[in-house]
Every structure is written in C-alpha cells, then in structure tokens.
Amino acid sequence: MDLDFEAPLLEVEERINELEKLGKGSDIKFRSEITELKRKAKSISKKIYKNLTPWQTVQVARHKDRPLINNYIKNICSNFIELHGDRCYGDDQGIIGGFATIGNRQVMLIGHQKGNSVEENLKCNFGMANPEGYRKALRLMRLAERYKLPIVSLIDTPGAYPGLEAEERGQAEAIARNLAEMSQIATPIIIVITGEGGSGGAIGIGVGDAIIMLENAVYSVISPEGCASILWRDGAKAPLAAENLKITSDELLKLKVIDEIIPEPAGGAHRERDETMIAVKQTLVKYIDRLKRTSTSKLVNKRYEKFAALGRFGKKKR
C-alpha cells in the first residue's frame, strides 16, 4: 500500500535503491549522488509530513509498515510472557497482553494486535477485538494491580468487532465493564495510541493516568468513513469528515484528551520504525517513573477528575 501523497518521496527513494544496487562492491561510485539524494529525500519527507491533511494522517496511522504491538514487544521489551484467555470463553488475539520489561521496569503490557501478514491479520481480526479480548485485558489489569505493576496499553484498532457472536457475548458490556474498572484500578495506567484509535474499541482499553499519542496516530468517536456515510450519506466524504471530527494528535492535545504527543521521525513511523519505537520507549519510561511516585489512592482520584473534567465547559461548582 503506497500513499499517493508520498509519490515524490517514493520516486527519490527508488532512485537511491537503484544506485545502491548498481554501486554494490565499489565504495566510491555514486556515493556523492546517493548522499545528495538522501538529503533531498529528507527535505521532501519533511515538507510532506509537515503539511499532512487529517485524511492523509489517517492513511499514515493505518499504514501496514507502522510498528505494531508485536514489533514493540520485540524491540523495546524484554522477557515478555504472553498470557492467554479470559477464563470465560476463549483467547482473543485482537487484544494481547502479558508481563514485559521495558528499560528495566516491569509492567503489564496490553494492546491491540493487527498482525504483520495476511495470515496474522486474519488470526487477530485486524485488531478488532471480540468481548473476550476486552475481558482478557481486564483480567490482566487486575493481575497487574495485585502484583503492583504499572499497566501499559497500546491502542491500535479500527474498532471493536461488529459481529453476531460479539453481540451475543456482550461486546457492549465488555467495553463498559472495562471503562468502569479501569477508572478504579489501583496501579498506574499509561495509554499510548500508536496507530488507529477507533471509537469504543479503543477506549475499551484506553482509560488511564497518562494518555499519549504518536504524532500521526488518530483517535476518533467514529471512523471518518462511518461518519461520512451517516452525516453526509456519502462514504466518499470521509476526508471532509476526518477534518471536521478533529482526530489528529495536535487537535486532541488542544482538547486536553491527551497529555503528550510523541513526535515521529520525518517520513512517518512506517519509514523510521526503530527510531519511533525508541521514542515510545523513552516516553513510557518517563511516565512509569513519574506515576510510580504518586500514591495509588491519589492516582485513582486524579484519574477520576481527569475524565470528569473532559467535556466540562462551564465552571459549575460541584
């Protein structure tokens, strides 16, 4: 999946690849041209990525090469022990989780899993979890509370799965239960929206003390396509819906829905994967250390007030 607005950049990158292939074996040949092209690529990508439209940002957030939870597990975690099952029905792979160590800090890591290949995509339903995924996440979070481990939740989903069995098994109740329970769990919870923050499926594991977002991630009450088809009666109006819904990180920071933006390298997280994951790791370590200093009872009270304040625009005294 190429992004059409990246065309000028892809052209230069292709030329670099060609020259590198041609120049294989000889150190000097093409070197200056390659250096020059790389500089050019950087300036083009900076220019493109500085001016992304919200709809383009959606495309970047959904890019298949963007780091996914299994990449984060492999690259910034050690000693990961995956835990399976909700103890009621089954093991959903749309949300995975387990013990992880991030920069010497032990945590409970949970998050949506989209999968890196078609086979994986199908296994985890493209990150669209079923109720048992949300219930597994809650089981793991309660365990984290008991073991006094901070919780890290990575969000990247188009939404909770809209299926017949999902409804039968209580998709709505599973998400609602998590929202209520997460507001009271007595251990730090750090949320990072790494890609797509799709509606109820996202917030179902998205209540926490710090809400952080990668620069080109999006977070929305409804997908731009869904909104366009309902309010414009035309799915093709998705770019306009994306703009009007205010779903980009800079807008969400202004609305105080998120606390911090993790900048992405020029060219996006899908181009500079390692650099992006290291930036996420550093931010996580910072928040883990910071939140550990607050007593859990204070933490839970602050969490409540944080969410209670969202959408409170008057100065009504309670």
Added chain:
Amino acid sequence: MAWFKKSQKSESKEKSELWNICPSCKAHVYKEEWIAGLKVCPKCNYHDRLNYQERLDLILDNGTFKEINSEISTNDPINFVDAKGSYAEKAKAAKKKTGMNEAVVTGCGNINDIPVVVAVMDFRFMGGSLGSGTGEKILLAAEYALRNKRPYIIFSASGGARMHEGIISLMQMAKTCAAIARLNKAGVPYISVLTHPTTGGVSASFATIGDINISEPGALIGFAGRRVIEETIKQKLPKDFQTAEYLLEHGFLDKIVARKDMKEFFTQFLPYAMKTPKRRR
C-alpha cells in the same frame, strides 16, 4: 408502486387525528386508548418511546420530582459542521423542539416514598445521543446519589455517542462509567433500565453495567448497528437479534418488565438494595 405508497401515506395522515398507528404491527389504535395504555400497543405489546416527562410521571410519585442541573446544555467543542449545516444550529433546533437543554433530564424524587435519583434520556433530543452535556449531567447525578446515599436509576434511550462533539463524546463513555464505579465502590445501588433503543456508545457504557439491568419488552439493545454487522459478516441476522428478549436469553439482562409494572417492580426491588430504606412520610 410509488404512487400507491404515496396515497397510503396521505390516507394515514388524515386518520392520524384520531388514530395512532402502531409503529410495529401497524394496527390502528384510538389515540386515547394508546395514551391510556402508556403507549403500549394493545395488539402486539410494542412499547413505544416515551418522552422524559411521560417516563417521570410513570415512575415517580406525583409532584416529588426535583430537577437538578437543568441549566447544563450542549457544547460545541470541535465547531462541527456536516452536510446539513452546523451542530450549533442542530442543537438549537433540538432544544426548541423538545424544550430540553440536553438529551437527559436528571433529578431526585420518590418511588412509593422511597427517595431515588433518576436520569431519564429522551430520544427526541438528537436521538438521545451522548454528548458532553449529557455525560456531565449523568455524572453529576451519580455524584448527587453518592453524597445522599440514594439509589441511582438511569433510563437509557439513545443511538450512542454524539458524533457532532467528536472525541469529547467518546470520553463521556469513560466519564459516566467512572461515576458508576464510584457508586459501586460506596455500595450505592445503581439500576440501569435500557429502553428502546439503547445502542452504540451508551450500551457500551453506563447502560449495561447496572447492579441489575432491566428492560422493556421488545426494546432494541446492541453495540453495533444491524446493517454494519450484516455487511461485516455477510449474512442476514435473526429477526429477534438485539431485542431485550435476546439479551435476556444471552445473560445481559436480569429482567424484562412491562411498562405498567415498572413502578411496582422498583417498589419491590429497592428495599433489597438498601440496608435501611428511608421512607418519607
């Protein structure tokens, strides 16, 4: 076919002066009978939507309702505009149509002398959608119930989160659930009554996590819309899918209570939920 449908429509318009047509079985019922029957169809038991006033009249002792936070109104945090115009205009029209400031009315009152706090959603106000004002009122009423140690009852009727307030609407799901979690922790009863329809972000927040969840016959309750599910799984859904009866069968409701029995149900139930039910004389 088009002209046929059209002529049928104009005919029903004339009749609508005297008759009410059941939205479900299309039976013609005298309006007086329809109202006297609490908007429940005598032929098919369809429970038609009630507005907030009708719901309050049905459940609370006459004259006991005291509204709180009535001044809280809609907000337009993202200055939203869609194909039909601005959200600000749309909200204004909803207010004019309903005489409400938001899609929910909250307050306190008595059910056969037992003091309770209630929140009643009204579908007429933008489909009962959950916006910031709605969420704020539901949270403040929960806090009121907590302070006064009174049972909290929410009557839901909603199509879900209000898209027009963007991400702020999504946050209301977490916000209202956090308020319910505090009631749970303090042992203050919270009862959810899911009325027709309760879907989307409202079903995925406070509506499905009552100490007990009850509903009315035939109410539509579900997370995803029927059309979205059918498009996703590429098959037709059973007719009773996402009805109250279906949810009862699958374990997500405690009881389906007919409208005429609702007040009596609470009168019987509430004493179980309160160690010392305060009786007001």
